[in-house]
Amino acid sequence: MLNHSSQPDVLISEVGPRDGLQSVKATMSTADKFKWIDALVAAGVREIEVASFVPARLLPQMADAAEVVKYATRHPNVTVMALVPNLRGAQAALAAGAHKLTMPVSASRAHSLANVRKTPEDMVEEVRAIARLRDELAPAVKLEAGISTAFGCTLQGEVAEDDVIRLATLCVQAGANESGLSDTVGYANPAQVRRLFRRLRQELGEHAGAAHMHNTRGLGLANCLAAWDEGVRTFDSSLGGLGGCPYAPGASGNVVTEDLVFMFEAMGVRTGIDLAKIVAAREPLAVGLPGEALYGMTPDAGLPKGFAQQP
Amino acid sequence: MLNHSSQPDVLISEVGPRDGLQSVKATMSTADKFKWIDALVAAGVREIEVASFVPARLLPQMADAAEVVKYATRHPNVTVMALVPNLRGAQAALAAGAHKLTMPVSASRAHSLANVRKTPEDMVEEVRAIARLRDELAPAVKLEAGISTAFGCTLQGEVAEDDVIRLATLCVQAGANESGLSDTVGYANPAQVRRLFRRLRQELGEHAGAAHMHNTRGLGLANCLAAWDEGVRTFDSSLGGLGGCPYAPGASGNVVTEDLVFMFEAMGVRTGIDLAKIVAAREPLAVGLPGEALYGMTPDAGLPKGFAQQP
Numbered sequence: 001m002l003n004h005s006s007q008p009d010v011l012i013s014e015v016g017p018r019d020g021l022q023s024v025k026a027t028m029s030t031a032d033k034f035k036w037i038d039a040l041v042a043a044g045v046r047e048i049e050v051a052s053f054v055p056a057r058l059l060p061q062m063a064d065a066a067e068v069v070k071y072a073t074r075h076p077n078v079t080v081m082a083l084v085p086n087l088r089g090a091q092a093a094l095a096a097g098a099h100k101l102t103m104p105v106s107a108s109r110a111h112s113l114a115n116v117r118k119t120p121e122d123m124v125e126e127v128r129a130i131a132r133l134r135d136e137l138a139p140a141v142k143l144e145a146g147i148s149t150a151f152g153c154t155l156q157g158e159v160a161e162d163d164v165i166r167l168a169t170l171c172v173q174a175g176a177n178e179s180g181l182s183d184t185v186g187y188a189n190p191a192q193v194r195r196l197f198r199r200l201r202q203e204l205g206e207h208a209g210a211a212h213m214h215n216t217r218g219l220g221l222a223n224c225l226a227a228w229d230e231g232v233r234t235f236d237s238s239l240g241g242l243g244g245c246p247y248a249p250g251a252s253g254n255v256v257t258e259d260l261v262f263m264f265e266a267m268g269v270r271t272g273i274d275l276a277k278i279v280a281a282r283e284p285l286a287v288g289l290p291g292e293a294l295y296g297m298t299p300d301a302g303l304p305k306g307f308a309q310q311p
Numbered sequence: 312m313l314n315h316s317s318q319p320d321v322l323i324s325e326v327g328p329r330d331g332l333q334s335v336k337a338t339m340s341t342a343d344k345f346k347w348i349d350a351l352v353a354a355g356v357r358e359i360e361v362a363s364f365v366p367a368r369l370l371p372q373m374a375d376a377a378e379v380v381k382y383a384t385r386h387p388n389v390t391v392m393a394l395v396p397n398l399r400g401a402q403a404a405l406a407a408g409a410h411k412l413t414m415p416v417s418a419s420r421a422h423s424l425a426n427v428r429k430t431p432e433d434m435v436e437e438v439r440a441i442a443r444l445r446d447e448l449a450p451a452v453k454l455e456a457g458i459s460t461a462f463g464c465t466l467q468g469e470v471a472e473d474d475v476i477r478l479a480t481l482c483v484q485a486g487a488n489e490s491g492l493s494d495t496v497g498y499a500n501p502a503q504v505r506r507l508f509r510r511l512r513q514e515l516g517e518h519a520g521a522a523h524m525h526n527t528r529g530l531g532l533a534n535c536l537a538a539w540d541e542g543v544r545t546f547d548s549s550l551g552g553l554g555g556c557p558y559a560p561g562a563s564g565n566v567v568t569e570d571l572v573f574m575f576e577a578m579g580v581r582t583g584i585d586l587a588k589i590v591a592a593r594e595p596l597a598v599g600l601p602g603e604a605l606y607g608m609t610p611d612a613g614l615p616k617g618f619a620q621q622p
Binding site for chain 2: 154222298
C-alpha cells in the first residue's frame with residue numbers, strides 16, 4: 001500500500017502502454033499488458049495512458065484497447081487514460097470505462113493535414129463533439145487536448161507560438177478540461193518551453209495541462225526542468241523511454257520515466273513513485289516485448305550511495 | 312576564421328582530449344590527437360583540456376602530454392589547458408607552454424585519501440605551491456581548482472555542502488584563479504546544482520569557476536541548465552561524451568559537447584561553436600579511437616528543420 005499521508009508534488013503520467021506500445025513493431029499480448037500495468041501501479045504510478053482507440057487494422061497493437069482499459073480500472077486510485085483520435089474512438093473509450101480521454105491536436109497545419117487529413121480548426125470541432133458526448137454519457141470523465149508539434153514540426157519546421165496558444169485556448173473553449181503541450185518531434189529547448197508554458201498558464205490557468213517532452217536530442221529532462229520551473233506539475237513519460245521517435249541507439253523518443261522520477265526525487269520533489277519498484281517494472285515490459293531496446297540511465301547506473309527517497 | 316564581432320555568451324571547455332582519452336583503454340596516437348584538436352578548433356572551440364601531466368607508467372595515453380600542449384598552443388585564440396595533479400606535473404605543463412592549469416581537489420575526504428593519498432587540506436597546500444611556481448615562472452597562466460565529488464561520492468556517499476564551499480574558498484585563497492564544481496560520479500540534481508553554485512558565486516564572485524557535469528543518470532543537460540540559471544558561464548563537456556564513468560551503452564559519463572552546444576544554441580545562447588563542424592569533429596575522434604563508443608543524440612537525430620544558428 002502506498003502511503004497517501006503526504007500528497008506528491010508532481011503527477012508522472014505514464015504513457016508507455018499507449019505511446020510506447022503503438023510505436024514498436026511487435027504486439028504485446030493482453031496478458032503481458034496486464035502484468036506491466038500491475039507493476040506500474042505497484043510502483044505508485046497514479047495515471048497511465050493504457051490504450052489508443054483506433055481501428056485495429058491501423059494499429060494491431062491496440063486491438064485489445066477496451067479490454068485493457070477495463071482491466072486497468074480495477075486498480076483503485078489510478079486514473080486510466082485512453083487516446084482517442086475522433087468521436088468514434090471516444091464512444092468506445094467511454095464505453096470501456098476510461099477515466100480520462102486525451103486527444104492529439106496538432107498545431108502544425110502541415111502535420112495535421114498529413115496525419116489526420118483535418119485542419120487544426122476541424123480538430124477543435126472534434127474536441128467539441130467529444131466534450132458534448134462526454135457531458136451526456138460520463139460527465140466525470142476528463143478530456144485533455146494534447147497540442148502536438150507545439151515546439152516545431154518535421155514537416156513545416158517552425159510552429160508559431162501564437163498558433164499554439166490560440167489552439168490550446170480553442171480546445172479548452174470547446175470543452176477540454178485541459179490543454180497540454182507536446183514536443184512530438186524533439187525540437188523543444190528550455191527557453192522555448194519556459195516561454196510557451198508561461199503563456200499557456202497565463203491564458204488558461206488551471207486548464208493548462210501536462211508537459212509531454214521527448215528526448216530525441218537529449219534535452220528531455222532539461223525541458224521537464226524548465227516546465228517545472230514555470231509551474232507545470234504533470235509530466236508525461238514512458239518506462240524505458242519506449243516510443244516516441246527513436247533514431248539511433250541511445251536516442252530514445254519519450255522522456256524515460258525512471259530518469260524523470262530520479263531527477264524529481266533527487267531534487268526533493270515527491271512523485272509518489274518508488275524508484276526501486278519503477279525500475280523493477282521494466283521486467284514485465286522486457287518479458288512482454290522480447291528484444292526491444294529499453295533506454296534509461298538510472299536503471300543502469302543505480303541510485304547514488306546513501307540515496308534515500310523521501311516518504 | 313571565426314567571426315569575433317559578437318562575443319559568445321558561454322564558454323564550452325572541451326575536456327575530451329584529456330578526460331576522455333585517459334578514461335579509455337586504447338591510446339590515441341599523437342598525430343591523431345593533433346587532427347582531433349584541429350577539428351575542435353575549426354568548429355570554434357576556444358578552450359581545450361588537451362593533456363594530463365602524470366607519470367606515463369600510470370597513464371600511457373598521456374605520455375605525449377608536452378608534445379600535445381606545444382602543438383595546441385600554435386592555434387591562436389585557443390586556451391590550452393592541462394590537468395596537473397601535483398607540483399611536478401605543474402612544472403612540466405608550464406615548461407610545455409600550457410595557458411591554464413587545472414587541479415583536481417576532492418571534497419570527499421574518503422575519495423581524496425583513496426585517490427591521491429592526501430587529505431583535501433594537503434591538496435590545498437599543493438595548490439598553494441603550484442600557484443607560487445606559476446607566479447614565478449608564468450604569471451599570465453591561469454590556475455583552476457576543480458572541486459571533484461562536489462555533489463556526492465561513491466565512497467562516502469553524501470558530501471557536505473559546507474565542505475565543498477569551504478574547500479573551493481581555500482583553493483582561491485591559496486592562489487587559484489577560480490574554483491569550479493565537478494559532479495565526478497554523476498550524483499548531482501538540478502536543485503543541488505542551483506544551491507551550490509549560488510553559494511559558490513556568493514562566496515567567490517568572479518573566482519567562481521566552471522560546471523563540470525556528468526550524464527551518468529541522464530541529468531547532465533538539466534544540471535547544466537540549472538547552473539546556467541545561476542549565472543555559470545563556463546561548462547566542461549566532452550565530444551561524443553568520451554570519458555567520465557561510463558556504465559552501460561547509452562549511459563555516458565561526461566556531458567556530450569554536441570548536445571550541450573545544441574541546447575544552448577537552440578535557447579539563443581551563443582557558444583561560438585558551429586554545430587555542423589562540432590559534429591564533424593567526431594570523425595577524427597572515431598578514426599583515432601577505432602571501435603570506441605561515441606555518445607550524443609543530436610549527431611544522430613540531426614538539427615531541427617529550419618534550424619538556423621545565430622551568427
